[in-house]
Amino acid sequence: MESSGTTKLSFCSYGAVVDPTFWQELARKKLDEWKLDGDLATPITADILFAPSKANFSYKSFTPRTTNSADPSDGKAKGTTSTSSSSSSTPPPSGIGAAGTLRNMSTIEEFKRYDRQDLLDAAQKKLWGALKAGELVQPCVLVSFADLKKYHFFYTLGFPYIKPTCGVDVAATEDVTDPTLLSQIGKVTASASSGGSPLPDGIRPLGARSYCCQTTWDVLFGGAKEVAVYLDSGDQTGVYDVGFRNFLTMLWLDDGGGSGSGSYLSPRKEDGADKVEVQCCVVQKGKTPQLVTIRYASSSESVRGAAQPPPKAFAAGWLKNEQNSVVRMVDLAQWLDPGAIAKSAVDLNIKLMKWRLVPDLEPEKIQNLRFLMLGSGTLGCAIARNLLGWGVRHITFLDSSIVNMSNPVRQSLFTHRDAVERRGKAECAAQRAKDVMPELEAAHHHLEIPMPGHPASFSEESIAKLESLVDSHDVVCMLTDSRESRWLPSLLVADRQKTRPILGLTVALGFDSFVVMTQTCGNAQRACYFCNDVSAPTDSLKERTLDRQCTVVRPGVSGIASALAVELVAAMSQHADGFQARANESLLGQVPNQIRGYLSDYRLVPIETEPFKHCVCCSDPIIEAYRKDGLGFVKKCVADNRILEEISGLNGMKSTVEAQALEAIDLELDEEDEDLCVL
Numbered sequence: 001m002e003s004s005g006t007t008k009l010s011f012c013s014y015g016a017v018v019d020p021t022f023w024q025e026l027a028r029k030k031l032d033e034w035k036l037d038g039d040l041a042t043p044i045t046a047d048i049l050f051a052p053s054k055a056n057f058s059y060k061s062f063t064p065r066t067t068n069s070a071d072p073s074d075g076k077a078k079g080t081t082s083t084s085s086s087s088s089s090t091p092p093p094s095g096i097g098a099a100g101t102l103r104n105m106s107t108i109e110e111f112k113r114y115d116r117q118d119l120l121d122a123a124q125k126k127l128w129g130a131l132k133a134g135e136l137v138q139p140c141v142l143v144s145f146a147d148l149k150k151y152h153f154f155y156t157l158g159f160p161y162i163k164p165t166c167g168v169d170v171a172a173t174e175d176v177t178d179p180t181l182l183s184q185i186g187k188v189t190a191s192a193s194s195g196g197s198p199l200p201d202g203i204r205p206l207g208a209r210s211y212c213c214q215t216t217w218d219v220l221f222g223g224a225k226e227v228a229v230y231l232d233s234g235d236q237t238g239v240y241d242v243g244f245r246n247f248l249t250m251l252w253l254d255d256g257g258g259s260g261s262g263s264y265l266s267p268r269k270e271d272g273a274d275k276v277e278v279q280c281c282v283v284q285k286g287k288t289p290q291l292v293t294i295r296y297a298s299s300s301e302s303v304r305g306a307a308q309p310p311p312k313a314f315a316a317g318w319l320k321n322e323q324n325s326v327v328r329m330v331d332l333a334q335w336l337d338p339g340a341i342a343k344s345a346v347d348l349n350i351k352l353m354k355w356r357l358v359p360d361l362e363p364e365k366i367q368n369l370r371f372l373m374l375g376s377g378t379l380g381c382a383i384a385r386n387l388l389g390w391g392v393r394h395i396t397f398l399d400s401s402i403v404n405m406s407n408p409v410r411q412s413l414f415t416h417r418d419a420v421e422r423r424g425k426a427e428c429a430a431q432r433a434k435d436v437m438p439e440l441e442a443a444h445h446h447l448e449i450p451m452p453g454h455p456a457s458f459s460e461e462s463i464a465k466l467e468s469l470v471d472s473h474d475v476v477c478m479l480t481d482s483r484e485s486r487w488l489p490s491l492l493v494a495d496r497q498k499t500r501p502i503l504g505l506t507v508a509l510g511f512d513s514f515v516v517m518t519q520t521c522g523n524a525q526r527a528c529y530f531c532n533d534v535s536a537p538t539d540s541l542k543e544r545t546l547d548r549q550c551t552v553v554r555p556g557v558s559g560i561a562s563a564l565a566v567e568l569v570a571a572m573s574q575h576a577d578g579f580q581a582r583a584n585e586s587l588l589g590q591v592p593n594q595i596r597g598y599l600s601d602y603r604l605v606p607i608e609t610e611p612f613k614h615c616v617c618c619s620d621p622i623i624e625a626y627r628k629d630g631l632g633f634v635k636k637c638v639a640d641n642r643i644l645e646e647i648s649g650l651n652g653m654k655s656t657v658e659a660q661a662l663e664a665i666d667l668e669l670d671e672e673d674e675d676l677c678v679l
Contacts, residue, residue, distance in 0.1 A: 006169045006295065009248075010239045014048065014055050014098075014159050016319055020335045021059035023146070023153045027344070029062065030104060030146055035355040038106035039114075046140055048097025048209065053233040053241045055098055055140065055159070097208055097233075097243075098159065100140035111145035111154055116318065116326075119143065123160040128309045131162065131250040134265055136207030138243045148348060151333040151341065156326050158318040161245040162309050164252045167297035171277055173238075176289040178217035181281070185213065185229060185289050192231055209233075210247060212265060213281070219291070220279055221267035227291075228266035229281040237287060244282070251278045253300045274298045339438045346391050346437055360587060363391060366573040370394040372469055374449065374489050375479035376425040377401075379507050381413040382562035383477060384433050390570055394441045395433060396469060399425040400448035410555065445469070450634060451484040452641035453538035463634055467492060470502070475569060478506045478529070484537035484641075487617055488634065490519060490528050494618035495626060497521035503572070503579045504528065507565050509553045512599040514561035516568060518591075519618070520579055526593035527609035530617040534654065536644040537616070554599060564595055564604075583608050614653050616644040 034040060044062060046055040100123060105111040123139045130137045144155040176182055184203055188211045191199055199205065204212040209231040220227060228251065233241045256264050267279040276296040283289045303310050318326035333341060350363045371387060373380045376399035384395055403411075403418040403425055413432040414425070430444035447465055450457045470476055470492045478486040486506060493504035497519075504519025506529045519528045530537065568591065572579060575586035583592050583606070592606035613619055625647050626633050636643050645651045 006171055007238075009168055009170060011245065012053050012234050012236070012239050012241055013319065014053055014233075014242050016157055017054050017056045018155075018157075018330065019056070019058040020332055022057045022061055023151075023330060023332050024336075025059040025062050026102075026104065026144065026153070027146055027148055027151075030148065031348070031351040034104065036106060038110060039103055042102040042104070044100060044102045044140070044142065046098040048138065048233050048241075048243065052235055098138040098140040099208075100142070102142045102144065105143065105145045108145050108147070108154065111143065114143055116141075116143060116156060116158075120158060120160050124162055125308045127160060127162055127246065128306075130207070131246060132253050132304065134206065134250065134254060136210040136243075136247055136250050138208045138246060149345075151331065151336070153330045153332060155328055155330070156318050157328070158326075159242050161242050162249050163245050164249055164296060164300065165298075165303060165310050166252075168248055168252075169295050170238075171293040171295040173293070174219070174291045176217075176281060176291055178215050181213060181215035181217055181227065182289065184211075184215070185281070185283055188213065188229060189231065189283060206250075206265065208243065210250075217291075221269045221277070224264075224267035224279075226263075226266070227279060227281050229283060229289075232282050232284050234284055235286075237284065237290075240282070247280070248294060251280060251294065252276070252296050253304055254278075255304060270299075271295070342437065343439045346388070346439075349389075350391055358587060362574065366570050367391040367393055369475055369569075369573065370473040371396070372473035372476045373397045373429075373479060374477060374486075375399060375481070376413075376429040376444075377407070377479070377481070378410050378558045379479035379509070379562055380425075380477070381411040381429060382558050383479065383507070383566055384429065385412055385436070386563055386566035388433065388437050388440070390566065393439065395430075396443040396445070396473065397426040397429045397433075398445045398447055398449075398469065399429075400446060401425055403428055410558070449480065449485045450488055450638050451482070451539075452487055452536060452637050452644065453484055455639050458635055458638045460631060463488070463631060470496060473502075475503045475505055477565075478504065483508075483529075484539065486529055487537050487637075490530060490617045491622065491626060493519055494528060495623050497525070498623070501579045503569065505565055505569060507561050509557050509561060511552060512554050512557065514557055514597045515594055516561055516565045516597075517594040518568060518572065520581070520593070525611055527611050528615060528618040531609060531612040531615045533616060534650065535616075536641040536650075538641050557597075557599060560597060560599075564597070568592075568595065614648045614650045616648045616650060619648050621647050621649060 029042075034042075042062070043064065044057070046057050046061060048055050101119070103114070103119065105114060119141045123141050127137060127139050139160050140157065141160065142155055142157045144153060146153050176185070187200055188203060192209065199211075202214045206212055206228060211229045212226050213229050214225060215227055216225070217227075228247075230244060230247045232244055234244075251266055251268075254265050254268070264278075269277050271277050276299050278294045278296070280292055280294065281289055282292050319328075320326055321328045347363070350361075353363075354361050367390065369392065371392060371394065373384060373395060376397045380397065380399070384397070387395060401424075402422045403414045405416075405419045407425075408414045408416055408419060413429045418428050424444075424446050426444040426446055430442040434440050434442045445465065447462050448457055448459070449466060450459060450462055466488065470489065476489055476493050478489050480486055490504060490506070493502055496502045501521055503521075506515075506517040506519065508515050508529070517529055518526065520526050567588070571586045571588040572581050572591050574588050575581035575591055581591045583590060590606065593609055594607045596605045596607060597603070598605075611618060616622065622644065629636075645654075
């Protein structure tokens, strides 16, 4: 089909399809890389393929690709800088389509007052240089603001173009019938569809979705053997996309040397009175390729040497939404899986710390630790909630009791219904913690810990299970109600510390006081919970009234102690020596062996205590006895706690002290007798 007679050119605007993965990647870069650096020029690309005429943005838009980017950046760029459009000798794969700059603002106020016209001017200036060099580019400019708390993304998107200063019309159109040209068109469309696969000999890429193809067609001006081909994304014959404007300007500015071949990019002839006609081939999806003859009302000689396009050439705009506003908003929360949102939101506060307050923070060092909570009551619940705040992903709860009516008001992971249903504390705490953070790996075990002085508590299965749990965790939190229930876990931690870095954490409460202790390892070994004892742990609940059987404390004590315990572990995780840290400074402050708190005068006292060589829990003789007899040793200690004093050497030490005391008394009596004799 052939038509002649001058007709007006018609154009359609690009649409934009911004995939949610684009915003997810932008959010990640803002949190992890850009942080407080606002207004940075970040190279981006968009795929503009065949119909419909839309630019597609996704997470791949941030991946550096070979591209003639009309990058309007006049500042430093984040990531890999795109190749300059005026100097690159390798035009981009046709599938890239558009390449340009993203500027993400740090506040909504910056986004609102940003001078978008300056961004367009810079883009068009670089575009002008590329078109004069015979390289077709389609720049894009995107200004955005990310509200990362609500997952709202505000943006303005534009595709700058330059039109000739003279009138431009279509002089004639004709279906392409030349077999050679049709064959080459088939090859370039195949290359474009595959994302820019290698082109065969005889086809020269001119830039974004444009090529110079060989032909034997005798209808071309001057018997030309090459013609410029443009892959148009429009889906209506005679209506071209925005990029075709830049294509027309490139052909208008062509002086015969821009292609490097010493000839014009496409067949060309003068038509009197400075009028110029250029033939080119336009390919639209599903339609017969067209040979289009473009008529320019004047030549470009007067503007070809200009450093920037003449004022009349500026014709760029921002895409508008349904309300005719250039500002668009995406609510990503309605598209993302709630679990994915929760996962990202959990890390938001932690990552914001790195922006300004603690740039060198490595949160993954605490987040990847595996915590074993021995006791899922007041302390277990409070510590678990604080660990979730740090983004800890693995917590195992252990307890042997059920939720009672008095628990929910003091134990933050339980409700009244849990008490009514008499649910196990460990199971309930694990479920509630997972409700708070769905990605949490929360396990639970209903188990009673064997204790010295409690013969009925002995169970081979319980000991084996506890040993297995200690072996599979990095931090063992001893949070039980009684003193003696902490003995076996402390012993297991002390034993494992000989072969691997594992941290023991003990929190104990008084009415208006508390202690937080770390049981460290290696060269930094410090006192365990039992190092200050001068007797073996025994049944501390026997013959006790109700007020001494329950944990009767001021309600705020548990929260304070739990928060300090978690922050102490966090500080140790950031120390260069990890769990072997001494009491010196880490990235988050000091790492004392223990912290004692007193609410009566609102005082905190950090303390360093050396291990006791006769400790009934962590001393070498106790550990050696456990390693030698294992289960049998524990069974003996549970049946008769006095064995601990004998093996540790505590009895011998006490006997020595008593003998020395008696000797001192005898000396005093002898001196008194001598004084009486003198009298």
